[in-house]
Amino acid sequence: MYEKLELLIDGEWRQGSEGKTEPVVNPATEEVLAECPHASVADMDQALDAAERAFPEWRATSAWDRSAILREAARLMMERRQHIGETMTLEQGKPIGDSLGEVDRCVEATEWMAEEGKRAYGRLIPTRMPGQRSMVLPEPIGVSLALTPWNFPALMPVRKAAAGLAAGCPMIVKASEETPGTAVAILRCFTDAGVPNGVLNLVFGVPDQVSRHMIGSGKIRKLSFTGSIPVGKHLAQLAAEYMIKCTLELGGHSPVLVFGDANLDTVISQMVPFKYRNAGQVCISPTRFYVHDSIHDEFVSRFTDAAKALKIGDGMDPETQMGPMANDRRVTAMEEFVQDARGHGVEITTGGSRTGNQGYFFEPTVMADVPEDAAIMSKEPFGPLAPISKFTEFEDVVARANGLPYGLASYCYTADQKRADKLANSLETGMVGVNNFMVSMAETPFGGVKESGYGQEGGIEGLEAYLNHKYVSQTGM
Numbered sequence: 001m002y003e004k005l006e007l008l009i010d011g012e013w014r015q016g017s018e019g020k021t022e023p024v025v026n027p028a029t030e031e032v033l034a035e036c037p038h039a040s041v042a043d044m045d046q047a048l049d050a051a052e053r054a055f056p057e058w059r060a061t062s063a064w065d066r067s068a069i070l071r072e073a074a075r076l077m078m079e080r081r082q083h084i085g086e087t088m089t090l091e092q093g094k095p096i097g098d099s100l101g102e103v104d105r106c107v108e109a110t111e112w113m114a115e116e117g118k119r120a121y122g123r124l125i126p127t128r129m130p131g132q133r134s135m136v137l138p139e140p141i142g143v144s145l146a147l148t149p150w151n152f153p154a155l156m157p158v159r160k161a162a163a164g165l166a167a168g169c170p171m172i173v174k175a176s177e178e179t180p181g182t183a184v185a186i187l188r189c190f191t192d193a194g195v196p197n198g199v200l201n202l203v204f205g206v207p208d209q210v211s212r213h214m215i216g217s218g219k220i221r222k223l224s225f226t227g228s229i230p231v232g233k234h235l236a237q238l239a240a241e242y243m244i245k246c247t248l249e250l251g252g253h254s255p256v257l258v259f260g261d262a263n264l265d266t267v268i269s270q271m272v273p274f275k276y277r278n279a280g281q282v283c284i285s286p287t288r289f290y291v292h293d294s295i296h297d298e299f300v301s302r303f304t305d306a307a308k309a310l311k312i313g314d315g316m317d318p319e320t321q322m323g324p325m326a327n328d329r330r331v332t333a334m335e336e337f338v339q340d341a342r343g344h345g346v347e348i349t350t351g352g353s354r355t356g357n358q359g360y361f362f363e364p365t366v367m368a369d370v371p372e373d374a375a376i377m378s379k380e381p382f383g384p385l386a387p388i389s390k391f392t393e394f395e396d397v398v399a400r401a402n403g404l405p406y407g408l409a410s411y412c413y414t415a416d417q418k419r420a421d422k423l424a425n426s427l428e429t430g431m432v433g434v435n436n437f438m439v440s441m442a443e444t445p446f447g448g449v450k451e452s453g454y455g456q457e458g459g460i461e462g463l464e465a466y467l468n469h470k471y472v473s474q475t476g477m
Protein backbone atom coordinates (compact mmCIF):
# COMPACT_ATOMS: atom_id res chain seq x y z
CA MET A 1 0.00 0.00 0.00
CA TYR A 2 1.30 3.46 -0.91
CA GLU A 3 2.09 5.87 1.92
CA LYS A 4 -0.42 8.53 2.99
CA LEU A 5 1.06 11.88 1.95
CA GLU A 6 1.14 14.64 4.56
CA LEU A 7 3.24 17.55 5.77
CA LEU A 8 4.88 17.42 9.20
CA ILE A 9 4.74 20.75 11.02
CA ASP A 10 5.37 21.17 14.74
CA GLY A 11 4.68 17.51 15.43
CA GLU A 12 1.42 17.39 13.46
CA TRP A 13 0.94 15.36 10.29
CA ARG A 14 -1.48 17.28 8.09
CA GLN A 15 -2.36 18.64 4.66
CA GLY A 16 -1.32 22.02 3.33
CA SER A 17 -3.49 24.87 4.54
CA GLU A 18 -4.32 26.10 1.03
CA GLY A 19 -5.09 22.69 -0.48
CA LYS A 20 -2.51 22.90 -3.29
CA THR A 21 -1.20 19.56 -4.54
CA GLU A 22 0.57 17.90 -7.44
CA PRO A 23 0.27 14.32 -8.72
CA VAL A 24 2.79 11.63 -7.89
CA VAL A 25 3.31 9.31 -10.86
CA ASN A 26 4.49 5.69 -10.94
CA PRO A 27 7.31 5.82 -13.53
CA ALA A 28 6.78 2.18 -14.51
CA THR A 29 3.07 2.51 -15.33
CA GLU A 30 2.49 6.29 -15.57
CA GLU A 31 -0.41 5.86 -13.15
CA VAL A 32 -1.10 8.57 -10.56
CA LEU A 33 -0.39 7.20 -7.09
CA ALA A 34 -1.58 10.14 -4.97
CA GLU A 35 -1.53 13.91 -4.65
CA CYS A 36 1.45 15.50 -2.91
CA PRO A 37 0.40 18.38 -0.64
CA HIS A 38 2.17 21.72 -0.95
CA ALA A 39 3.02 23.87 2.03
CA SER A 40 1.69 27.42 1.90
CA VAL A 41 3.72 30.39 3.09
CA ALA A 42 1.82 30.21 6.37
CA ASP A 43 2.69 26.51 6.69
CA MET A 44 6.36 27.23 6.07
CA ASP A 45 6.35 30.00 8.64
CA GLN A 46 4.80 27.64 11.18
CA ALA A 47 7.56 25.10 10.51
CA LEU A 48 10.24 27.77 10.88
CA ASP A 49 8.72 29.10 14.11
CA ALA A 50 8.34 25.59 15.51
CA ALA A 51 11.94 24.70 14.76
CA GLU A 52 13.18 27.95 16.27
CA ARG A 53 11.15 27.39 19.45
CA ALA A 54 12.35 23.79 19.73
CA PHE A 55 16.03 24.63 19.41
CA PRO A 56 16.87 25.57 23.04
CA GLU A 57 15.38 22.40 24.49
CA TRP A 58 16.80 20.09 21.81
CA ARG A 59 20.33 21.50 22.06
CA ALA A 60 20.11 21.07 25.85
CA THR A 61 19.01 17.43 25.47
CA SER A 62 21.97 15.20 26.24
CA ALA A 63 23.75 13.47 23.37
CA TRP A 64 22.88 10.16 25.01
CA ASP A 65 19.15 10.95 25.01
CA ARG A 66 19.28 12.13 21.42
CA SER A 67 21.13 8.93 20.56
CA ALA A 68 18.42 6.78 22.12
CA ILE A 69 15.77 8.43 19.95
CA LEU A 70 17.84 7.97 16.79
CA ARG A 71 18.51 4.32 17.58
CA GLU A 72 14.78 3.76 18.05
CA ALA A 73 14.15 5.47 14.70
CA ALA A 74 16.63 3.08 13.07
CA ARG A 75 14.84 0.13 14.66
CA LEU A 76 11.51 1.34 13.29
CA MET A 77 13.01 1.72 9.81
CA MET A 78 14.06 -1.90 9.88
CA GLU A 79 10.66 -2.95 11.23
CA ARG A 80 8.91 -1.04 8.41
CA ARG A 81 11.53 -1.93 5.80
CA GLN A 82 9.17 -3.69 3.39
CA HIS A 83 6.59 -0.90 3.37
CA ILE A 84 9.19 1.83 2.91
CA GLY A 85 10.87 -0.15 0.13
CA GLU A 86 7.63 -0.79 -1.74
CA THR A 87 6.64 2.88 -1.45
CA MET A 88 10.01 3.87 -2.88
CA THR A 89 9.77 1.51 -5.83
CA LEU A 90 6.23 2.58 -6.65
CA GLU A 91 7.11 6.27 -6.86
CA GLN A 92 10.76 6.20 -7.93
CA GLY A 93 10.99 3.05 -10.05
CA LYS A 94 14.14 1.36 -8.78
CA PRO A 95 14.04 -2.44 -8.31
CA ILE A 96 12.57 -3.54 -5.01
CA GLY A 97 15.85 -5.13 -3.96
CA ASP A 98 17.61 -1.79 -4.40
CA SER A 99 14.88 -0.01 -2.45
CA LEU A 100 15.17 -2.44 0.44
CA GLY A 101 18.94 -2.02 0.33
CA GLU A 102 18.50 1.74 0.54
CA VAL A 103 16.41 1.34 3.69
CA ASP A 104 19.23 -0.75 5.14
CA ARG A 105 21.66 2.07 4.42
CA CYS A 106 19.29 4.48 6.16
CA VAL A 107 19.42 2.28 9.23
CA GLU A 108 23.22 2.28 9.12
CA ALA A 109 23.41 6.05 8.67
CA THR A 110 21.02 6.69 11.55
CA GLU A 111 22.79 4.27 13.87
CA TRP A 112 26.16 5.76 12.98
CA MET A 113 25.04 9.30 13.78
CA ALA A 114 23.30 8.11 16.95
CA GLU A 115 26.68 7.00 18.22
CA GLU A 116 28.79 9.74 16.64
CA GLY A 117 26.68 12.40 18.32
CA LYS A 118 28.09 11.19 21.64
CA ARG A 119 31.58 11.91 20.34
CA ALA A 120 31.27 15.59 19.45
CA TYR A 121 34.38 16.25 21.46
CA GLY A 122 35.84 19.62 22.32
CA ARG A 123 39.45 20.10 23.37
CA LEU A 124 41.75 21.88 25.82
CA ILE A 125 44.57 23.97 24.39
CA PRO A 126 47.87 24.37 26.31
CA THR A 127 47.88 27.87 27.80
CA ARG A 128 50.47 30.63 27.91
CA MET A 129 50.06 31.68 31.50
CA PRO A 130 49.25 30.12 34.88
CA GLY A 131 45.61 29.96 35.88
CA GLN A 132 44.31 30.19 32.33
CA ARG A 133 42.12 27.54 30.73
CA SER A 134 41.64 27.51 26.93
CA MET A 135 38.74 25.44 25.65
CA VAL A 136 37.11 24.71 22.30
CA LEU A 137 33.45 23.80 22.73
CA PRO A 138 31.31 22.25 19.95
CA GLU A 139 27.79 23.67 19.75
CA PRO A 140 24.86 22.88 17.42
CA ILE A 141 24.66 25.45 14.65
CA GLY A 142 20.89 25.97 14.85
CA VAL A 143 17.82 25.48 12.67
CA SER A 144 18.84 23.59 9.55
CA LEU A 145 17.23 23.15 6.14
CA ALA A 146 17.66 19.96 4.12
CA LEU A 147 16.75 19.99 0.42
CA THR A 148 16.72 16.46 -0.99
CA PRO A 149 16.34 14.88 -4.47
CA TRP A 150 14.27 12.08 -5.94
CA ASN A 151 16.96 9.55 -6.83
CA PHE A 152 17.59 8.39 -3.25
CA PRO A 153 14.38 9.51 -1.54
CA ALA A 154 15.09 7.70 1.73
CA LEU A 155 18.85 7.98 2.17
CA MET A 156 19.19 11.65 1.31
CA PRO A 157 16.72 12.90 3.96
CA VAL A 158 18.18 10.47 6.51
CA ARG A 159 21.81 11.45 5.91
CA LYS A 160 20.99 15.07 6.55
CA ALA A 161 18.36 14.73 9.27
CA ALA A 162 20.18 12.13 11.36
CA ALA A 163 23.37 14.19 11.40
CA GLY A 164 21.56 17.40 12.28
CA LEU A 165 19.47 15.80 15.00
CA ALA A 166 22.50 14.05 16.50
CA ALA A 167 24.31 17.39 16.65
CA GLY A 168 21.36 19.05 18.41
CA CYS A 169 19.89 20.96 15.46
CA PRO A 170 16.17 21.14 14.62
CA MET A 171 15.61 20.15 10.98
CA ILE A 172 13.24 21.24 8.24
CA VAL A 173 13.28 18.78 5.34
CA LYS A 174 12.02 19.81 1.91
CA ALA A 175 11.92 16.48 0.09
CA SER A 176 11.22 15.86 -3.58
CA GLU A 177 7.62 16.21 -4.74
CA GLU A 178 8.21 13.34 -7.19
CA THR A 179 9.00 10.88 -4.40
CA PRO A 180 7.23 12.22 -1.31
CA GLY A 181 5.90 8.95 0.08
CA THR A 182 9.33 7.63 0.96
CA ALA A 183 10.25 10.78 2.86
CA VAL A 184 6.96 10.67 4.76
CA ALA A 185 7.45 7.00 5.68
CA ILE A 186 11.04 7.60 6.81
CA LEU A 187 10.28 10.68 8.88
CA ARG A 188 7.40 8.88 10.59
CA CYS A 189 10.05 6.59 12.03
CA PHE A 190 11.73 9.59 13.69
CA THR A 191 8.55 11.10 15.06
CA ASP A 192 7.30 7.73 16.29
CA ALA A 193 10.68 7.22 17.96
CA GLY A 194 10.09 10.31 20.10
CA VAL A 195 11.61 13.29 18.32
CA PRO A 196 9.94 16.24 20.10
CA ASN A 197 7.45 18.48 18.34
CA GLY A 198 9.08 21.11 16.16
CA VAL A 199 12.48 19.42 16.10
CA LEU A 200 11.77 17.70 12.76
CA ASN A 201 9.52 19.14 10.06
CA LEU A 202 8.68 18.09 6.48
CA VAL A 203 7.34 20.29 3.71
CA PHE A 204 6.74 20.04 -0.03
CA GLY A 205 6.08 22.71 -2.62
CA VAL A 206 7.48 24.51 -5.64
CA PRO A 207 11.22 24.07 -4.96
CA ASP A 208 12.44 27.60 -5.69
CA GLN A 209 9.57 29.17 -3.78
CA VAL A 210 10.23 26.99 -0.73
CA SER A 211 13.99 27.52 -0.72
CA ARG A 212 13.71 31.28 -1.25
CA HIS A 213 11.20 31.66 1.57
CA MET A 214 13.05 29.44 4.01
CA ILE A 215 16.46 30.93 3.34
CA GLY A 216 15.05 34.47 3.30
CA SER A 217 13.37 34.00 6.68
CA GLY A 218 16.60 34.72 8.54
CA LYS A 219 15.96 31.72 10.79
CA ILE A 220 18.00 29.10 8.89
CA ARG A 221 21.62 28.74 10.03
CA LYS A 222 22.59 25.66 8.00
CA LEU A 223 21.65 24.49 4.50
CA SER A 224 22.32 21.03 3.10
CA PHE A 225 21.43 20.46 -0.56
CA THR A 226 21.85 17.52 -2.91
CA GLY A 227 21.08 18.21 -6.55
CA SER A 228 22.26 19.87 -9.73
CA ILE A 229 25.14 22.31 -10.09
CA PRO A 230 23.03 25.24 -11.39
CA VAL A 231 20.56 24.94 -8.51
CA GLY A 232 23.41 24.55 -6.03
CA LYS A 233 25.03 27.77 -7.24
CA HIS A 234 21.68 29.54 -7.01
CA LEU A 235 21.16 28.36 -3.43
CA ALA A 236 24.70 29.34 -2.46
CA GLN A 237 24.00 32.87 -3.67
CA LEU A 238 20.78 33.03 -1.66
CA ALA A 239 22.50 31.64 1.42
CA ALA A 240 25.42 34.06 1.15
CA GLU A 241 23.16 37.01 1.92
CA TYR A 242 22.45 35.54 5.35
CA MET A 243 25.89 33.92 5.86
CA ILE A 244 24.27 30.50 6.07
CA LYS A 245 26.69 27.61 6.33
CA CYS A 246 26.21 25.25 3.36
CA THR A 247 26.88 21.67 2.43
CA LEU A 248 26.39 21.30 -1.32
CA GLU A 249 26.57 17.85 -2.93
CA LEU A 250 26.17 18.64 -6.60
CA GLY A 251 26.55 16.87 -9.93
CA GLY A 252 29.46 14.76 -11.05
CA HIS A 253 30.78 12.99 -14.13
CA SER A 254 32.73 10.09 -12.69
CA PRO A 255 35.62 8.74 -14.77
CA VAL A 256 36.66 5.09 -14.65
CA LEU A 257 40.28 4.45 -15.64
CA VAL A 258 40.91 0.83 -16.66
CA PHE A 259 44.56 -0.03 -17.28
CA GLY A 260 45.89 -2.89 -19.36
CA ASP A 261 46.81 -4.98 -16.32
CA ALA A 262 43.33 -4.76 -14.75
CA ASN A 263 41.39 -7.91 -14.00
CA LEU A 264 38.49 -7.59 -16.43
CA ASP A 265 36.42 -10.16 -14.54
CA THR A 266 36.52 -7.84 -11.54
CA VAL A 267 35.92 -4.68 -13.54
CA ILE A 268 32.93 -6.03 -15.48
CA SER A 269 31.32 -7.72 -12.48
CA GLN A 270 31.55 -4.49 -10.47
CA MET A 271 31.04 -1.77 -13.03
CA VAL A 272 28.09 -3.10 -15.07
CA PRO A 273 25.70 -3.43 -12.09
CA PHE A 274 27.02 -0.16 -10.65
CA LYS A 275 26.63 1.69 -13.96
CA TYR A 276 22.99 0.64 -14.41
CA ARG A 277 22.02 0.81 -10.75
CA ASN A 278 18.93 3.00 -10.42
CA ALA A 279 19.00 3.31 -14.23
CA GLY A 280 22.19 5.32 -13.93
CA GLN A 281 20.47 8.02 -11.86
CA VAL A 282 23.19 8.11 -9.23
CA CYS A 283 25.47 11.10 -8.64
CA ILE A 284 28.52 8.82 -8.26
CA SER A 285 27.54 6.54 -11.14
CA PRO A 286 30.48 5.72 -13.46
CA THR A 287 29.87 7.91 -16.49
CA ARG A 288 33.12 8.07 -18.49
CA PHE A 289 35.03 4.86 -19.14
CA TYR A 290 38.65 5.34 -20.20
CA VAL A 291 40.06 1.95 -21.20
CA HIS A 292 43.66 1.21 -22.24
CA ASP A 293 43.85 0.55 -25.96
CA SER A 294 45.40 -2.90 -25.37
CA ILE A 295 42.13 -4.16 -23.84
CA HIS A 296 39.57 -1.70 -25.24
CA ASP A 297 37.93 -4.05 -27.74
CA GLU A 298 37.63 -6.92 -25.27
CA PHE A 299 36.28 -4.55 -22.62
CA VAL A 300 33.64 -3.18 -24.97
CA SER A 301 32.57 -6.67 -26.02
CA ARG A 302 32.25 -7.98 -22.48
CA PHE A 303 30.60 -4.83 -21.15
CA THR A 304 28.09 -4.92 -24.01
CA ASP A 305 27.23 -8.58 -23.40
CA ALA A 306 26.67 -7.92 -19.71
CA ALA A 307 24.49 -4.87 -20.42
CA LYS A 308 22.39 -6.84 -22.90
CA ALA A 309 21.77 -9.52 -20.27
CA LEU A 310 20.17 -7.11 -17.78
CA LYS A 311 16.46 -7.63 -17.18
CA ILE A 312 14.50 -4.37 -17.51
CA GLY A 313 11.03 -4.03 -16.05
CA ASP A 314 8.76 -2.83 -13.29
CA GLY A 315 10.75 -2.52 -10.09
CA MET A 316 8.11 -4.43 -8.16
CA ASP A 317 9.06 -7.57 -10.09
CA PRO A 318 11.80 -9.23 -8.00
CA GLU A 319 13.48 -10.42 -11.21
CA THR A 320 13.99 -6.85 -12.48
CA GLN A 321 17.58 -5.62 -12.51
CA MET A 322 16.94 -2.14 -13.92
CA GLY A 323 13.70 -0.22 -13.60
CA PRO A 324 12.40 2.84 -15.42
CA MET A 325 13.85 6.30 -15.33
CA ALA A 326 12.22 8.56 -12.77
CA ASN A 327 10.39 10.77 -15.25
CA ASP A 328 9.89 11.50 -18.92
CA ARG A 329 12.41 14.37 -18.80
CA ARG A 330 15.21 11.90 -18.22
CA VAL A 331 14.15 9.77 -21.20
CA THR A 332 14.23 12.82 -23.47
CA ALA A 333 17.71 13.69 -22.16
CA MET A 334 18.94 10.16 -22.98
CA GLU A 335 17.61 10.43 -26.52
CA GLU A 336 19.46 13.71 -26.99
CA PHE A 337 22.75 12.23 -25.79
CA VAL A 338 22.38 9.26 -28.14
CA GLN A 339 21.50 11.47 -31.11
CA ASP A 340 24.56 13.65 -30.44
CA ALA A 341 26.81 10.58 -30.14
CA ARG A 342 25.58 9.20 -33.45
CA GLY A 343 26.28 12.59 -34.99
CA HIS A 344 29.89 12.14 -33.86
CA GLY A 345 30.08 8.72 -35.52
CA VAL A 346 29.94 6.77 -32.26
CA GLU A 347 29.04 3.08 -32.47
CA ILE A 348 26.13 2.12 -30.20
CA THR A 349 26.93 -1.50 -29.36
CA THR A 350 23.69 -2.06 -27.48
CA GLY A 351 20.62 -0.05 -26.48
CA GLY A 352 20.14 3.55 -27.48
CA SER A 353 16.35 3.68 -27.47
CA ARG A 354 13.29 4.11 -25.34
CA THR A 355 11.56 0.80 -24.75
CA GLY A 356 8.10 -0.41 -23.74
CA ASN A 357 4.59 0.85 -24.41
CA GLN A 358 4.20 2.54 -21.03
CA GLY A 359 6.49 3.89 -18.38
CA TYR A 360 9.77 5.76 -18.67
CA PHE A 361 12.03 2.91 -19.75
CA PHE A 362 15.30 3.37 -21.62
CA GLU A 363 17.59 0.55 -22.70
CA PRO A 364 20.98 -0.01 -21.05
CA THR A 365 23.24 1.60 -23.60
CA VAL A 366 26.94 1.16 -24.46
CA MET A 367 28.90 3.52 -26.71
CA ALA A 368 32.31 2.50 -28.09
CA ASP A 369 35.37 4.65 -28.87
CA VAL A 370 33.63 7.90 -27.95
CA PRO A 371 35.49 11.14 -28.83
CA GLU A 372 36.06 13.83 -26.22
CA ASP A 373 33.92 16.34 -28.11
CA ALA A 374 30.76 14.21 -27.86
CA ALA A 375 28.31 15.84 -25.44
CA ILE A 376 28.21 12.83 -23.14
CA MET A 377 31.92 13.19 -22.36
CA SER A 378 31.43 16.64 -20.84
CA LYS A 379 27.83 16.64 -19.56
CA GLU A 380 26.60 14.33 -16.83
CA PRO A 381 24.16 11.84 -18.45
CA PHE A 382 22.43 10.78 -15.21
CA GLY A 383 21.04 7.75 -16.99
CA PRO A 384 21.85 4.27 -18.32
CA LEU A 385 24.48 5.36 -20.87
CA ALA A 386 28.06 4.02 -20.75
CA PRO A 387 30.48 5.87 -23.06
CA ILE A 388 33.84 4.12 -23.55
CA SER A 389 36.98 5.80 -24.85
CA LYS A 390 40.55 4.59 -25.48
CA PHE A 391 43.76 5.83 -23.91
CA THR A 392 47.43 4.94 -24.13
CA GLU A 393 49.47 7.09 -21.74
CA PHE A 394 49.02 7.62 -18.00
CA GLU A 395 49.46 11.39 -18.11
CA ASP A 396 46.96 11.75 -20.94
CA VAL A 397 44.18 9.79 -19.27
CA VAL A 398 44.64 11.55 -15.95
CA ALA A 399 44.45 14.90 -17.72
CA ARG A 400 41.25 13.82 -19.46
CA ALA A 401 39.75 12.53 -16.22
CA ASN A 402 40.58 15.84 -14.49
CA GLY A 403 39.63 17.98 -17.46
CA LEU A 404 36.06 18.73 -16.44
CA PRO A 405 34.92 21.22 -13.79
CA TYR A 406 33.41 18.35 -11.76
CA GLY A 407 35.05 16.35 -9.01
CA LEU A 408 32.71 14.08 -7.07
CA ALA A 409 33.93 10.50 -7.52
CA SER A 410 36.51 8.68 -9.65
CA TYR A 411 37.39 5.02 -10.09
CA CYS A 412 40.49 3.24 -11.36
CA TYR A 413 41.52 -0.36 -11.93
CA THR A 414 45.11 -1.56 -12.05
CA ALA A 415 47.22 -4.36 -10.57
CA ASP A 416 50.22 -2.04 -10.18
CA GLN A 417 50.34 -0.72 -6.61
CA LYS A 418 52.64 2.20 -7.43
CA ARG A 419 50.29 3.25 -10.22
CA ALA A 420 47.29 2.87 -7.90
CA ASP A 421 48.92 5.15 -5.33
CA LYS A 422 49.79 7.69 -8.02
CA LEU A 423 46.21 7.65 -9.31
CA ALA A 424 44.77 8.15 -5.84
CA ASN A 425 46.97 11.22 -5.47
CA SER A 426 46.47 12.56 -9.01
CA LEU A 427 42.72 12.42 -9.51
CA GLU A 428 40.99 15.70 -8.65
CA THR A 429 37.93 14.40 -6.89
CA GLY A 430 36.30 14.11 -3.49
CA MET A 431 36.32 10.31 -3.49
CA VAL A 432 38.43 7.69 -5.29
CA GLY A 433 37.66 3.99 -5.60
CA VAL A 434 40.78 1.96 -6.42
CA ASN A 435 39.85 -1.49 -7.73
CA ASN A 436 36.41 -1.11 -6.15
CA PHE A 437 33.43 1.25 -6.12
CA MET A 438 32.81 1.42 -2.37
CA VAL A 439 33.02 5.18 -1.84
CA SER A 440 29.77 5.78 0.05
CA MET A 441 29.21 4.30 3.50
CA ALA A 442 27.82 5.60 6.77
CA GLU A 443 31.24 5.90 8.34
CA THR A 444 33.00 7.62 5.42
CA PRO A 445 32.86 11.25 4.22
CA PHE A 446 30.84 11.88 1.05
CA GLY A 447 31.34 15.04 -0.96
CA GLY A 448 33.02 16.64 -3.95
CA VAL A 449 35.43 19.33 -5.06
CA LYS A 450 35.39 21.94 -7.81
CA GLU A 451 31.85 22.45 -9.16
CA SER A 452 30.67 19.24 -7.53
CA GLY A 453 30.22 21.25 -4.37
CA TYR A 454 31.73 21.60 -0.92
CA GLY A 455 31.22 20.10 2.49
CA GLN A 456 30.69 16.46 3.28
CA GLU A 457 28.05 14.11 4.63
CA GLY A 458 28.66 10.85 6.45
CA GLY A 459 31.51 9.98 8.78
CA ILE A 460 32.72 12.36 11.45
CA GLU A 461 32.67 15.11 8.84
CA GLY A 462 28.91 14.74 8.46
CA LEU A 463 28.36 15.57 12.13
CA GLU A 464 30.89 18.42 12.06
CA ALA A 465 28.82 20.12 9.35
CA TYR A 466 26.12 20.88 11.94
CA LEU A 467 28.44 22.21 14.64
CA ASN A 468 30.04 25.52 15.49
CA HIS A 469 33.22 25.58 17.57
CA LYS A 470 33.37 28.18 20.32
CA TYR A 471 36.69 29.16 21.84
CA VAL A 472 36.64 30.03 25.57
CA SER A 473 39.60 31.61 27.34
CA GLN A 474 39.03 31.52 31.10
CA THR A 475 40.96 32.74 34.13
CA GLY A 476 40.05 33.14 37.77
CA MET A 477 39.18 36.53 39.30
